[in-house]
Amino acid sequence: MKIGVVGAGAVGSYYGGLLARxxxxxxxxxxxxxxxxxxxxxWIDDQGKESFHLYPVRGFRRTEEMGSCGIVLxxxxxxxxxxxxxxxxxxxxPGTVLVAMQNGLGNEEWLAEVFPNHPILGGIVFGCLxxxxxxxxxxxxxxxxxxxxxxxAGEFLLREVALRFERAGVPCxxxxxxxxxxxxxxxxxxxxxxxxxxxxxxxVQEILRDAELRRFAAGLMEEVAAVAEKRELPLPEDWTExxxxxxxxxxxxxxxxxxxxxxxxxxxxxxxxxxxxxxxQKMGVPTPLLQxxxxxxxxxxxxxxxxxxxxxx
Amino acid sequence: MKIGVVGAGAVGSYYGGLLARxxxxxxxxxxxxxxxxxxxxxWIDDQGKESFHLYPVRGFRRTEEMGSCGIVLxxxxxxxxxxxxxxxxxxxxPGTVLVAMQNGLGNEEWLAEVFPNHPILGGIVFGCLxxxxxxxxxxxxxxxxxxxxxxxAGEFLLREVALRFERAGVPCxxxxxxxxxxxxxxxxxxxxxxxxxxxxxxxVQEILRDAELRRFAAGLMEEVAAVAEKRELPLPEDWTExxxxxxxxxxxxxxxxxxxxxxxxxxxxxxxxxxxxxxxQKMGVPTPLLQxxxxxxxxxxxxxxxxxxxxxx
Numbered sequence: 001m002k003i004g005v006v007g008a009g010a011v012g013s014y015y016g017g018l019l020a021r022x023x024x025x026x027x028x029x030x031x032x033x034x035x036x037x038x039x040x041x042x043w044i045d046d047q048g049k050e051s052f053h054l055y056p057v058r059g060f061r062r063t064e065e066m067g068s069c070g071i072v073l074x075x076x077x078x079x080x081x082x083x084x085x086x087x088x089x090x091x092x093x094p095g096t097v098l099v100a101m102q103n104g105l106g107n108e109e110w111l112a113e114v115f116p117n118h119p120i121l122g123g124i125v126f127g128c129l130x131x132x133x134x135x136x137x138x139x140x141x142x143x144x145x146x147x148x149x150x151x152x153a154g155e156f157l158l159r160e161v162a163l164r165f166e167r168a169g170v171p172c173x174x175x176x177x178x179x180x181x182x183x184x185x186x187x188x189x190x191x192x193x194x195x196x197x198x199x200x201x202x203x204v205q206e207i208l209r210d211a212e213l214r215r216f217a218a219g220l221m222e223e224v225a226a227v228a229e230k231r232e233l234p235l236p237e238d239w240t241e242x243x244x245x246x247x248x249x250x251x252x253x254x255x256x257x258x259x260x261x262x263x264x265x266x267x268x269x270x271x272x273x274x275x276x277x278x279x280x281q282k283m284g285v286p287t288p289l290l291q292x293x294x295x296x297x298x299x300x301x302x303x304x305x306x307x308x309x310x311x312x313x
Numbered sequence: 314m315k316i317g318v319v320g321a322g323a324v325g326s327y328y329g330g331l332l333a334r335x336x337x338x339x340x341x342x343x344x345x346x347x348x349x350x351x352x353x354x355x356w357i358d359d360q361g362k363e364s365f366h367l368y369p370v371r372g373f374r375r376t377e378e379m380g381s382c383g384i385v386l387x388x389x390x391x392x393x394x395x396x397x398x399x400x401x402x403x404x405x406x407p408g409t410v411l412v413a414m415q416n417g418l419g420n421e422e423w424l425a426e427v428f429p430n431h432p433i434l435g436g437i438v439f440g441c442l443x444x445x446x447x448x449x450x451x452x453x454x455x456x457x458x459x460x461x462x463x464x465x466a467g468e469f470l471l472r473e474v475a476l477r478f479e480r481a482g483v484p485c486x487x488x489x490x491x492x493x494x495x496x497x498x499x500x501x502x503x504x505x506x507x508x509x510x511x512x513x514x515x516x517v518q519e520i521l522r523d524a525e526l527r528r529f530a531a532g533l534m535e536e537v538a539a540v541a542e543k544r545e546l547p548l549p550e551d552w553t554e555x556x557x558x559x560x561x562x563x564x565x566x567x568x569x570x571x572x573x574x575x576x577x578x579x580x581x582x583x584x585x586x587x588x589x590x591x592x593x594q595k596m597g598v599p600t601p602l603l604q605x606x607x608x609x610x611x612x613x614x615x616x617x618x619x620x621x622x623x624x625x626x
Contacts, residue, residue, distance in 0.1 A: 198511065199612035212608035219601055288532055292602055295525035296609070299512035 002027065003164075004069035004091045006084070007076030008037070008059070010129035010256070011101055013137045015073060015145070015170065017044045017054050022168035027066045029087065030059040036134035045138040049169075068093040071161060073123070074111070075101045077260070078271035081110055088115065097157050099123045100150075103189055103256070104271025105182055105279065108150035119154025121161060122178045123147050124185045128253050141250050144171035146185075148178030180233045187224040188243060189272050191217035193257035194293045197300065201262060203252040208244065216289070218244070223287040227280050264308055267301050269294070315340065316477075317382035317404045319397070320389030321350075321372070323442035323569070324414055326450045328386060328458070328483065330357045330367050335481035340379045342400065343372040349447035358451040362482070381406040384474060386436070387424070388414045390573070391584035394423055401428065410470050412436045412460075416502055416569070417584025418495055418592065421463035432467025434474060435491045436460050437498045441566050454563050457484035459498075461491030493546045500537040501556055502585050504530035506570035507606045510613065514575060516565040521557065529602070531557070536600040540593050577621055580614050582607070 005016035005028045012028070020026035030037055041055030060066050069091045076084065088098070098115060100107040101123040108122050127143040147162050149155045158174055165172035175181040195217050196202050199210075207213045221240050228235055236242070257267045273294040280287045315338045318329035325341070333339035343350055354368030373379050382404045389397065401411070411428060413420040414436040421435050440456040460475050462468045471487055478485035488494040508530050509515050512523075520526045534553050541548050549555070570580045586607040593600040 195609075199609050200616040202612060210608070210612060212604065213612055216605045216608040219605065288602060289605055291525065292529045292532065292605055295523070295529040296508075296512050299515060299523060299526055303513040 001070030002067070004066055004072040005029065006063070006072060006074050006087055008033065009075060010131040010137050011125055012073060012075030013042055013131070014044060014127065014129050014139060017042045017137070018168040018170055019164060020054055021052055024164060024168070027058040027060065027069065029063055029066065030061060033134040034059055034061050040135055043136045045136070047138065047140050063087050063090040066091060069096060071097045071099060073099045073101055078102045078104055078107055078268045079266040085114060092118065097121060097154055097161060099161065101125055102271065104186065104268055105275040106271055108178070112150060119157055120150040121147055121154050121158060122150055122182065124181050126185070128250050140253060144173070146173050146175045146181045148175040148181055150178055177233070180228070180231060183224060183228050183231070183233070186272065186276055187221050190224055190276065190290060191220035192247065193255040193272060194220065194297060196255045196258040197261045197267065198293055198296050201258060203254050204247050204250050205252050208248055219289050220293065223290050227283065227285045227287070230283050230285050261304065264304060266305065267297065269298050269301050273297055314383030315380070317379055317385040318342065319376070319385060319387050319400055321346065322388060323444040323450050324438055325386060325388030326355055326444070327357060327440065327442050327452060330355045331481040331483055332477060333367055334365055337477060340371040340373065340382065342376055342379065343374060346447040347372055347374050353448055356449045358449070360451065360453050376400050376403040379404060382409060384410045384412060386412045386414055391415045391417055391420055391581045392579040398427060405431065408432070410434060410467055410474060412474065414438055415584065417499065417581055418588040419584055421491070425463060432470055433463040434460055434467050434471060435463055435495065437494050439498070441563050453566060457486070459486050459488045459494045461488040461494055463491055490546070493541070493544060496537060496541050496544070496546070499585065499589055500534050503537055503589065503603060504533035505560065506568040506585060507533065507610060509568050509571040510574045510580065511606055511609050514571060516567045517560050517563050518565050521561055532602050533606065536603050540596065540598045540600070543596050543598050574617065577617060579618065580610065582611050582614050586610055
């Protein structure tokens with residue numbers, strides 16, 4: 001079954017690369033890195049594990065050239081979501097599984113609305129993936145995936161897709177409750193991606209070492225935990241401490257939102273902070289810190305957007 | 314009684330200028346604007362009231378040249394506080410009244426510790442004062458002062474200083490509880506100065522018009538109100554709404570902290586957010602939003618400090 005990868009940044013290149021190495025037929029939509037990847041292939045530097053070089057790479061600049069696929073991994077940022085309306089149709093055949101690999105909430109819902117005839121999975125990435133150069137991706141920690149079916153669709157295919165990841169060397173667990181799993185991931189993204197940007201550009205160790213920033217991050221985590229509790233998803237007692245300890249292993253990692261922000265690109269404000277805030281409000285869970293950081297990030301992103309319009313790159 | 318003004322930015326120039334116009338002998342410590350003010354005098358543009366030009370101005374570059382004073386108005390930013398150890402002694406004679414006109418908490422305490430033999434007053438400025446050019450100050454709204462005695466010292470002189478301000482056309486009210494009055498002012502500075510910087514450079518109208526930023530600002534105000542309540546300083550029912558309405562009258566005003574931040578100068582993180590946070594914690598009042606914005610501003614200020622060291626202006 002042919003696999004298409006849309007959005008070959010760090011996430012798409014890493015997982016697509018691993019699947020291709022394991023023998024799957026993988027075709028990539030490439031844009032800014034097309035020339036580099038076609039010429040020199042993909043280099044995956046998997047910290048702690050072996051590194052490898054994928055060459056040649058089936059990379060195309062337009063989805064029309066890629067042909068239809070059985071599985072499409074969507075690793076485009078949530079902010080570029082609207083582009084999928086035109087990008088996806090050439091890849092679709094009856095039954096094509098769409099796997100939303102973005103951060104935050106609302107991605108599966110959007111796909112289900114626009115492509116109602118396709119089964120949709122959500123893939124939650126626990127990897128510290130960095131695009132170090134065109135065609136070069138580094139995994140500086142973790143890398144597992146949690147995979148869940150959206151609204152019950154694709155249950156049947158869920159295990160098959162998970163197996164493919166597993167065979168490619170990606171630890172992949174199947175989750176029953178996709179939204180709950182997304183909230184667990186948000187418990188990291190909401191504080192660390194958010195504080196890294198709002199505090200003026202901090203890596204995760206700088207957040208952990210600064211007692212005040214760490215306290216703010218912990219407060220955001222506790223709000224997410226309160227939402228999880230409301231959804232009857234009890235979390236272990238020492239859960240916040242454990243996430244802090246995991247984060248301490250990541251080195252001077254810059255969350256993807258910070259990388260995007262510093263590069264002047266839009267940040268996933270609505271998927272990571274806005275939509276979770278709205279759902280928490282609907283559930284009646286007070287999340288004043290989430291509201292605060294959402295307000296700040298939305299403003300910072302808009303201001304950065306105004307600068308982009310003034311000085312187009 | 315000679316009046317010395319230390320820190321002739323917007324606040325020092327405005328009030329010193331008004332007192333001089335009314336006939337007081339006022340002497341100014343000037344640094345970056347010395348040449349402009351000596352040559353062309355001080356221009357005060359008092360919106361809604363008459364504007365005036367003060368010339369000549371008794372301005373000096375060193376306090377040693379100013380001679381001793383009966384009253385010293387301290388309008389230097391709290392961040393430059395340590396400089397007062399050397400700046401003030403030449404201005405002092407037995408009984409010289411020190412008037413701390415800075416924002417935030419801890420200014421009077423610091424003066425009392427370093428200059429224990431002098432009566433100390435606190436002056437709380439409700440003015441939208443802007444230094445538009447060297448020697449030019451604009452008042453874009455309000456302008457009244459609240460004056461209180463610190464720790465009971467100077468009670469005797471309090472009314473005399475207040476009278477001088479009143480005679481100079483400055484609405485000046487005497488307050489019994491100086492710290493309570495400082496908290497009332499903080500109820501504006503904490504949200505508006507803080508959000509204006511953390512949201513990437515917003516004037517007060519941009520904060521009011523953005524529903525999310527406005528909500529964050531209102532949340533910060535409510536935390537300050539909770540502190541006020543704990544101190545048995547009941548505030549009127551519609552107090553938050555009234556402050557929002559007053560702020561709507563200010564036009565596209567940029568709080569002084571934002572002006573400092575954008576100019577690459579240190580911001581008064583400890584006086585406006587750090588010290589209030591610590592006092593709220595001591596009182597046992599939960600202030601999670603204040604903690605969050607303090608953490609962010611402290612980080613933003615430090616990063617801006619690192620840039621200052623790399624590229625000295």
